[in-house]
Amino acid sequence: MxxxxxxxxxxxxxxxxxxxxxxxxxxxxxxxxxxxxxxxxxxxxxxxxxxxxxxxxxxxxxxxxxxxxxxxxxxxxxxxxxxxxxxxxxxKKIPITPLDHYEYQISEVTNQEAPVLDINKIKKGIKLLPDGYSQIITLYLIEGYDHIEISEILGITISTSKSQYHRAKKKLIAIVNTL
Amino acid sequence: MDNFEKYIQKNKDQFDEHKVDHLKIWNQIETELETPKTISLFRKFSIVKVAATLLILIGAFSIVRFYKISEINFNSEKMIVNQELRDIDVYYKNLVSFQVQLVQKNTKLLPEEKKEFLSFMDELDEEYNTLKKEMTQNLNNEYILEAIINNYKKRIELIENLLKQINTPQNSNDNEGYIL
CATH class of the missing domain: 1.10.1740.10 (RNA polymerase sigma factor, region 2, helix turn helix motif)
Known part of the structure; x- marks a missing residue:
């Protein structure tokens, strides 16, 4: 098959x-x-x-x-x-991995509510993510690459890929919940 | 994978929301594919670059080689001059020291006269040393070599004259003796 x-x-x-x-x-x-x-x-x-x-x-x-x-x-x-x-x-010198200062913002949304499962809001939320976060969310959830492949594509370590993805996801949920 | 992630993956088709102008992009792709001129131009450019690099390298190599050969010629010329100088030096030095010895051993000359004569020789020695120094500075070597030879000749001539003067009265007395 x-x-x-x-x-x-x-x-x-x-x-x-x-x-x-x-x-x-x-x-x-x-x-x-x-x-x-x-x-x-x-x-x-x-x-x-x-x-x-x-x-x-x-x-x-x-x-x-x-x-x-x-x-x-x-x-x-x-x-x-x-x-x-x-x-x-x-x-274009657009960062492909998120800047550090976003990490501090993430800490504010650690105990977040259950995410809103609305595809239109999620699409909008991804567009509102900072550069770097939107790319890693796209690569993992939409394009279907695993963290090994993402690490190769972005030239980062696997653990960085994982940690950045989790931060990006938290940020996305926080944004979607406010929409 | 949590529900949020599963939900996105399940609905990922909905992210394909954009449409593209197929023909516009295809025309550009086709034009690019049909004209591998960019490659051939690039290759031509590469060939020109390689040729230019080779020319520069050959040029640089020739210049270095030219200077090396000049240096070798210059060094060999220097060696020949040095050899010539050594030969002349050895020949005249022996001759002069032999004649100086003759003067020193001569019993007819007073020690003061000997001293005065040899001090004159020292002056010529000084002149000789100066000429030799100039020779190492690579001035007009031929001219200096000639000057060194003249210096030696002058010394020899002076010694010969001196020895002649010492011997002449003695000979005339002898002749007179015979006449008488």
Whole structure:
């Protein structure tokens, strides 16, 4: 079963490797919206996300021969998009891990109430999170990376990833509960 | 994983709320993929950079080599001059010391006369030392070498003249003896 998932769109991928522009376009159509949303959640701006998507697809098609079905094509492509988004944030000097002063604010919300389970409020709350917190919440809860993968993506230790995630989550709950 | 986390994961599809202008971005991607000129330009630029680097390296190497060769030539020239100087020195030094000994051993000269003559020799010795110093400072070596030789010649000439003067009256007396 897992093998089948890994080989999803194999024909399109193989034709794209051979340089077939039509297959490349079909792959692009299948993934562009998902990747655009991944990027916009990371960089926070539509224009920046468009740049990231464009660069990511160009790189993906150029490096497609290095794709060996060790994961799904979507996961492989998403990792490119995430890395490009992180690089974009670094270029813009936006912190990808939270600043220390937020830690002090977190201590004020330690004994918080049960979180409000409202997806619209949560979406709004994530957007209100400081830079760094929104990225780690996105990577863990929405993109589905574990702390080992997040540590690699952000260039931090696994324990830092865990502690930052917990702080971010507390902050998010505090924000959502006020909305 | 708590309920909050589970809730978000369950509803993560709802975060995909943005739509993108497919064709606009694809056109840009296609243009970029069809024109690998950026790569070839980059490669050309790289080639130019490599060529320029090589040229600079060759240039630098040539300059260093030129100076090294000049230095070697200069050093070998210096060695030849030094050798020449040593040869001349040995030859004339032996000649002068031999003649000075002749003067010193000469019984017909008074000690004062000997002293006066040898002090004159010392003056020429001083001049010789100055010339030798100048030689190490690499001034006009040929000219200085000539001056050193002249210095030696002058000393030899003076000694020869002196010895001649000492011996001449004795010879004339002998001749007179025979005439008589």
């Amino acid at each position: 897992e093998t089948n998932i890994i080989y999803t769109h194999k024909k399109l991928v193989e034709n794209s490797k051979a340089g077939d522009r039509n297959s490349q376009y079909q792959l692009y159509e299948l993934y562009v919206n998902a990747m655009f949303n991944v990027s916009i959640r990371m960089v926070g701006s539509k224009e920046d996300a468009e740049d990231v998507i464009q660069e990511s697809f160009i790189e993906a098609f150029r490096k497609l021969n290095s794709f060996r079905y060790e994961s799904t094509f979507g996961s492989w492509l998403k990792r490119i998009v995430i890395n490009k988004s992180i690089n974009h944030l670094k270029l």
